[in-house]
Amino acid sequence: MVTIRDVAKEAGVSVATVSRVLNETGYVHEDTRKRVMDTMKELNYSPNEVARSLYKKKSKLIGLLLPDITNPFFPQLARGVEDEMQKQGFRLLFGNSDEQPEKELDYIHTFVQNNVVGIISATNHTSKTNYQDLSIPVVFLDRTSNDYPSVYADGKEGGKIAAEEMVRRGSKRITLLKGPAHIQPAQDRFQGALEYLSQSNVDFHVIATTSFAFEDAEKWAKELFDTYPDTDGVLASNDIVATAVLHEALRLGRSIPTDVQIIGFDDIPQSSLLFPSLSTIRQPAYEMGKEAAALLIKLMRKEPVQQKHIQLPVTFIKRETTREVEIND
Amino acid sequence: MVTIRDVAKEAGVSVATVSRVLNETGYVHEDTRKRVMDTMKELNYSPNEVARSLYKKKSKLIGLLLPDITNPFFPQLARGVEDEMQKQGFRLLFGNSDEQPEKELDYIHTFVQNNVVGIISATNHTSKTNYQDLSIPVVFLDRTSNDYPSVYADGKEGGKIAAEEMVRRGSKRITLLKGPAHIQPAQDRFQGALEYLSQSNVDFHVIATTSFAFEDAEKWAKELFDTYPDTDGVLASNDIVATAVLHEALRLGRSIPTDVQIIGFDDIPQSSLLFPSLSTIRQPAYEMGKEAAALLIKLMRKEPVQQKHIQLPVTFIKRETTREVEIND
């Protein structure tokens, strides 16, 4: 390993001078600068980030905490974060929490131990206790917060739009799948849909669910058509659940969207590949990741930010699990 | 931030002693050990990993380099790696290379600058030049290598099995989608299929493809049925491409699997959710990730490893894009 001393010796200068050309701070004569640069190249030197981090008490690392990267919604988020961070010279320390407070705590802890300069967290389970003692900026992603900067999609509006489209497209007996109670975005979209349906003149039922796993979703789907066989419209808490409902409906011989309409949430990549392809409310996951990264960077640089809570719009993606309507479609 | 000095002062001992109880090295009297432990708890002390890393020239970080986490095959891999690493106390520095040599080089570089103790790389594009100067162990994942330890699925066998099943299930005019030339696993499965088909008595064609992106795959799919309209069996280079072929076949009114059989590769999560669900060759992605992590850990600990090249078996997953056969099915 070649250190700053080696470069200094080889170039016939002090380590201080090498440090100066390295960081472009202070005065360095052009000639010596060139000489130092040359020897750095010659020796293939590159600074030890750990030593830098120790002295400056800050690294170029940021911590990214997700619930579970194998949930198809999160890779896009992660990629958005990474692309923005990479562009700005930051690297990612990455962990999955599985929405388990201990794991979350543990990762936050090791992030701090490694001098990360900022954290992006997309977890939902825990209260703010994990984060309040931190001296570094934190941005919550896919989750709102009064206490911390956050980037999220307008879940409530999304729920409303979904309900609206479903009613507009003629469903009369709607079943609403309420997502896990501890997942805030799921509750937002549920509330949005609920409010709309409450003041509309259609029948509706609510089924409470507790996870987003496909295997669980298959059970809710069965329960749904068991309990409410005359359902002609399903508002699912996300695309995974919607997919399970679609499967079950098909299995039962229902015609989609003629007998039953289905609207999902998220617009994960596979939703357009289903048959019939899934109508859904799209969250701009990649953009959310990018926005969160950009916000965190501003915060870390102590640049003024007027908007600490960035809400991104959701859009209805009309595909084949909803019917056509004559006007405005 | 509370440091080892603070603990030492508060406990009335030297930093050396605190370090000893921290690392459980050397002699420490039970009483003082207890006292130190108590003050550590009291002050809520936890060691600065950066300082440790600087002194010991090794961290608890490992670098994970993937082509692209938004490709549905990789989240499972990543999760396997993470779960095993997390269990052993290692954390992940994570990056996507997009199969671009510069990005790959850049990430490897910053991994090293941050004192990672090992690297897992699932990239395919570049030669070994990036890795040969490293003093830390490297494990290649989803890729074979003569020079480095590696964990991969038996792609060639997978290709063979796919071809075999397709012929066994009655396809006579098979089209083989050859994956990107620079993606080694794609070439392995292609070779396996090619060898089998060559010595079987069915007609077959080969179409060269250059990416795994769905949008590109849609073009190959169109080209396929344009150029070889009498194709009655498609061996796709992976499930994404298979999905595009499935869509196109359906769009053209072909009956699946009666008119055309399709077999994919990977068994990404969405493959079972398609309609009809996709028959495919399954790679055990999660296990591959775990194996790679376990192997890397052994290597880092300089434990003896008899198997530096771990090949995991692939399996044919019979679903709805292949026909039934009478015997042995």
Place this chain on the structure above:
DNA sequence: TTGAAAGCGCTACCAA
């Protein structure tokens, strides 16, 4: 059984 002190590679201060 304990403590003093050197040193990991770097930055930044102060002096020259």
Place this chain on the structure above:
DNA sequence: TTGGTAGCGCTTTCAA
């Protein structure tokens, strides 16, 4: 314009 040096928080000799 440059160099000497203290010190970031920790581990590990070496001596007591």
